[in-house]
Amino acid sequence: MKIALLGYGKMGKTIEQIAIQRGHSIVIKTNNEDYDISKADIAIDFSIPTAAFNNITHCLNNNIPVISGTTGWLENYDKAVALCEEKKGAFIYASNFSLGVNIFFELNNTLAKMMHSLKEYNVSIEEIHHTQKLDAPSGTAITLANGIIKEYSNLNGWSLEPNKEDALPITAKRIDAVPGTHTVTYQSKVDTIDIKHTAHSREGFALGAVVAAEWLLGKTGVFSMKDVLNIN
Known part of the structure; x- marks a missing residue:
């Protein structure tokens, strides 16, 4: 997978390491809003609360599946779900991917x-x-x-x-x-x-996010970690 990391802090850097270990490439890594999302197969958002919704809508508007682990933006979650359904996109939000x-x-x-x-x-x-x-x-x-x-x-x-x-x-x-x-x-x-x-470290969160991205690629809909992990 070609992955866009939207939010390149400590978590983003840990995700980068694990994604590369699992055979993926990082084509975008940014803390800014100026990026060409079309380069990516999928996006993983670990940004900040004020940027997350914009990142998610930008991905969905450009038919890029998106995973978000950013918290603090959920007043707009229903809007993200509605946009995903409208665009027939793919989206997973989790408060924790571990x-x-x-x-x-x-x-x-x-x-x-x-x-x-x-x-x-x-x-x-x-x-x-x-x-x-x-x-x-x-x-x-x-x-x-x-x-x-x-x-x-x-x-x-x-x-x-x-x-x-x-x-x-x-x-x-x-x-x-x-x-x-x-x-x-x-x-x-x-x-x-x-x-x-x-x-004990960020690695559990980062691994879960990459696994979720692997699972989401090629699917359509709004999902959760219960779907990824087949927890009924």
Whole structure:
């Protein structure tokens, strides 16, 4: 595949290394909006929240399949989906492309179904990322939160405020050199249940993005990592 890397920071450079190892070539690597997307077979967007939607629409308007792992732009997600359907394009967004994290999402959903009727337990989420991460909470934390909220009729959303009524509390921490740690906690007076995912490097995220691009090439539609990984 000829890959366009839209966003060439630390993640983009890690994706480049893995893509080349897997026999692909990088024909575009940029942090700017001035590029010729027609050179590429597929695009992988790990840019910044303010650039992501423009990158995605540019790809779809030019019939280039696009993978996006940028978070913080999802107020425009429905517009991207509509454009993809209109153009009969191909698009995958994931808050996290790591195989382990996507398994963690499924564990989180299953545990929430088991716990929602146990009123003795209070549920919360903590996420820790490196200090260069621009959005808070992380997209991964929001995905975890949404998986819990859909099982809890008394929760109307999530909040970074710890004691906001009817909201699932999320604590977002920024610490140097932390690729990403997410913990879901159910706490009662008598015990605590935690499930936790700790990323040791960016390589898991980058590999997942390249695998998703390999999977998407030649397809039409809007997909998720559940489709890529055949998680039912």
